[in-house]
Amino acid sequence: MCGIFAYRGSRNAAEVVFNGLLGLQYRGYDSWGIAMIGSSGLKVKKDIGALPSRISGLTMSSQAIGHTRWATHGGVTKSNSHPHVSCDKRFVVVHNGIIENFNELKSKLSGIHNFTSATDTELIVHYLEENEKIYGISGALQKLIINITGHSAFVVLDCLTKQMYAYRSGSPLVLGKKGNEIFISSDLPTLAPQVDHIYPLHENELIDVVSGAGELDWIASQYIKTEKSKFTTRYHMESEMYETEGILKNIINSPNTKYREIKKYLTPSRNIVLTGCGSSYHACLFGQYLFSQIGINARAIIASEGDSVLPLISSTTTIIVLSQSGETIDSLDFVIKAKAKGAYIISLTNVRHSSLDRLADTPLDLGVGIEVAVASTKAFIFMQLFFVRLVTALSNLDISEDLNSYLKALTILYTPSSKKRAKDLASKLVSRNNLFIVTHGDLIPLGFEAALKFKEIGYLFTENIVSGELKHGSLALINKDSLCLTINRSNSKEMEHTVSEIKAREGVVVAVSLPDLGMLTSLYGANVIHLVSFYHSILLGHNPDRPRNLAKSVTVK
Structure with a gap:
C-alpha cells in the first residue's frame, strides 16, 4: 500500500522521482505528489487520481521525495495527498503505513500547529517541528519513532539542512545507490534496475541518508531479477497471463533438488502450517489437499487469522508462507510470532531480499518475474506448481507427462x-x-x-x-x-x-x-x-x- 520514491544526486531529482513513482502506482493510485528543493526553495506538486504519463513544472532540484497513495486515513482529496509540510516549511514527509495512535498525539499539537489534512501522516512533520526546538532533529526523530505505534515507513526531507532521513517499521523501504546518487523506494524491483547496490532497511531502522549511507552493508543489485515482460499488451494482467507458458518451459528444464533439501522439515511427525493471504492463501488450500494425498497432514491458515493457531506452534512446527511481494504485513506478523515460538520458516516469495525472504530459515524464490497487475495470475499459478513439485519430490512421483500435456x-x-x-x-x-x-x-x-x-x-x-x-x-x-x-x-x-x-x-x-x-x-x-x-x-x-x-x-x- 502506498509507494514512496526519493532521490538525491546530480540529476534533476524531481524527474527521477516522477519516473520512479510511475513504477510504483500499483501500490496505490488514489493520488500522488512530489516535493522538490530547487534554487528557489521548496516546491510541492500533487493531485488526486493516477499519475499522468507526463508532467510539467518539475523544478530543477538535487533532491526530491514523492508518493503515490492508497487512502487509509482521510478521503481521496488533494489536501490529503502526500507530501505533507510543516507549518514553518522546514520538514516534508511521505509515508506508507498507519500511525495507530495519531489522534492521541495530534490532540497535543492541534492547538499549536495548523493541520490541513485528515491524514495520520501530517502528524509527523508537526511533531518534528515542535520537538526539534528542544531535542534537535536527531532527538526529535528518535522521540517520534518511540512514540508512534503501528506499521510505518517514511522519508523526511529537512529543507533547512538539506538532510534526508528514512525509517522503516513493518512497512518496507529500500535504499539504492549508484556512484554518488542515493535512491529510496518502497519497492525493490522498481529500484534495482536503476542502481548498482541496494540496502533493505531493517526493522525499526532509522537512517540519515546523507551521512549514514557509507556505513551500510550494501548488496550488489545485479543479483536481483527485474526482467520486464516480453509481451506488448495494453494491460499488465494480459501480458502476465501470457508469460505462463515461457516460465513453465524454463521450470520443466530446471532441477527439483531444492525441494528435497527441506524434506526433513516436512515429515508426518511435524506440525505443518501453510499460510498466506488472498490468492496466496488459495494456493495454500491447494497445497493442503496435495499433502493429504501423500499422507502428510498440513493445515492451511489465512495469515491474518494466524493467532488462532499460535497455541499449537512449537519447535516441531514447519510454516510455509507464500507472498508474491514478500511484504504482506499479515503474513509477516504471523511468521514473526511463530518464529519466536521456535517454528521453522520456509518462505516462497517473488522478490529476493524482501522482508519474508530475509526472515525465513529457508527462503525460496518463486522466480516468475515482476507481477504488476493487482490481480495475481502467474504468481498464483506457480505457487500451485511449487506445491506440486514439492509433493512429487517428497513422494518420488513422476509428472513429466502431465507437465508436457499442460504446456500443450x-x-x-x-x-x-x-x-x-x-x-x-x-x-x-x-x-x-x-x-x-x-x-x-x-x-x-x-x-x-x-x-x-x-x-x-x-x-x-x-x-x-x-x-x-x-x-x-x-x-x-x-x-x-x-x-x-x-x-x-x-x-x-x-x-x-x-x-x-x-x-x-x-x-x-x-x-x-x-x-x-x-x-x-x-x-x-x-x-x-x-x-x-x-x-x-x-x-x-x-x-x-x-x-x-x-x-x-x-x-x-
Missing part, C-alpha cells in the same frame, strides 16, 4: 479461437449481478480463486460453493435468475447430481470443462478463469490492472 494445453488456450471462447463466456456474465461457482475435490481452491478474480476486477458478487454442500443451504439461493459456473474435469461425472439440482430450480448452468492433467488440472483451470475474468472486466469498461479500492502489496493492517 496452454499453447492452445492462448490462440485466437480459444481466447474468443473465453470472451464469449465472459459476455454471458456482463449483465449478471451475482455468480455462483461450483467445484469439488482438488478444484475447490480454484473455485475460491475464481470467485476472488470476478470480485476484484469485475466487481461481481461471486460465491464458491462446494458441490456436495449445495443442498445443505446454498440451494435456497438458486432461482431462474441464478447463473452457476461449474468447474470440473471433462472425464468426471462427480457433479451430475449437483447440476440436476440446480436445473430443477430453474438455475442456469455454464460448464467449464477442463482436461484431466492430474495434479496440474487446477493450474490450467486458473489459466482459463484468469482469461475469462480479464475479458469480463474489459467488457464492463474496467481497468483490470487497477481495480477500485485495492492495491498490489498490502503492507498495512
Whole structure:
C-alpha cells in the first residue's frame, strides 16, 4: 500500500522521482505528489487520481521525495495527498503505513500547529517541528519513532539542512545507490534496475541518508531479477497471463533438488502450517489437499487469522508462507510470532531480499518475474506448481507427462479461437449481478480463486460453493435468475447430481470443462478463469490492472 520514491544526486531529482513513482502506482493510485528543493526553495506538486504519463513544472532540484497513495486515513482529496509540510516549511514527509495512535498525539499539537489534512501522516512533520526546538532533529526523530505505534515507513526531507532521513517499521523501504546518487523506494524491483547496490532497511531502522549511507552493508543489485515482460499488451494482467507458458518451459528444464533439501522439515511427525493471504492463501488450500494425498497432514491458515493457531506452534512446527511481494504485513506478523515460538520458516516469495525472504530459515524464490497487475495470475499459478513439485519430490512421483500435456494445453488456450471462447463466456456474465461457482475435490481452491478474480476486477458478487454442500443451504439461493459456473474435469461425472439440482430450480448452468492433467488440472483451470475474468472486466469498461479500492502489496493492517 502506498509507494514512496526519493532521490538525491546530480540529476534533476524531481524527474527521477516522477519516473520512479510511475513504477510504483500499483501500490496505490488514489493520488500522488512530489516535493522538490530547487534554487528557489521548496516546491510541492500533487493531485488526486493516477499519475499522468507526463508532467510539467518539475523544478530543477538535487533532491526530491514523492508518493503515490492508497487512502487509509482521510478521503481521496488533494489536501490529503502526500507530501505533507510543516507549518514553518522546514520538514516534508511521505509515508506508507498507519500511525495507530495519531489522534492521541495530534490532540497535543492541534492547538499549536495548523493541520490541513485528515491524514495520520501530517502528524509527523508537526511533531518534528515542535520537538526539534528542544531535542534537535536527531532527538526529535528518535522521540517520534518511540512514540508512534503501528506499521510505518517514511522519508523526511529537512529543507533547512538539506538532510534526508528514512525509517522503516513493518512497512518496507529500500535504499539504492549508484556512484554518488542515493535512491529510496518502497519497492525493490522498481529500484534495482536503476542502481548498482541496494540496502533493505531493517526493522525499526532509522537512517540519515546523507551521512549514514557509507556505513551500510550494501548488496550488489545485479543479483536481483527485474526482467520486464516480453509481451506488448495494453494491460499488465494480459501480458502476465501470457508469460505462463515461457516460465513453465524454463521450470520443466530446471532441477527439483531444492525441494528435497527441506524434506526433513516436512515429515508426518511435524506440525505443518501453510499460510498466506488472498490468492496466496488459495494456493495454500491447494497445497493442503496435495499433502493429504501423500499422507502428510498440513493445515492451511489465512495469515491474518494466524493467532488462532499460535497455541499449537512449537519447535516441531514447519510454516510455509507464500507472498508474491514478500511484504504482506499479515503474513509477516504471523511468521514473526511463530518464529519466536521456535517454528521453522520456509518462505516462497517473488522478490529476493524482501522482508519474508530475509526472515525465513529457508527462503525460496518463486522466480516468475515482476507481477504488476493487482490481480495475481502467474504468481498464483506457480505457487500451485511449487506445491506440486514439492509433493512429487517428497513422494518420488513422476509428472513429466502431465507437465508436457499442460504446456500443450496452454499453447492452445492462448490462440485466437480459444481466447474468443473465453470472451464469449465472459459476455454471458456482463449483465449478471451475482455468480455462483461450483467445484469439488482438488478444484475447490480454484473455485475460491475464481470467485476472488470476478470480485476484484469485475466487481461481481461471486460465491464458491462446494458441490456436495449445495443442498445443505446454498440451494435456497438458486432461482431462474441464478447463473452457476461449474468447474470440473471433462472425464468426471462427480457433479451430475449437483447440476440436476440446480436445473430443477430453474438455475442456469455454464460448464467449464477442463482436461484431466492430474495434479496440474487446477493450474490450467486458473489459466482459463484468469482469461475469462480479464475479458469480463474489459467488457464492463474496467481497468483490470487497477481495480477500485485495492492495491498490489498490502503492507498495512
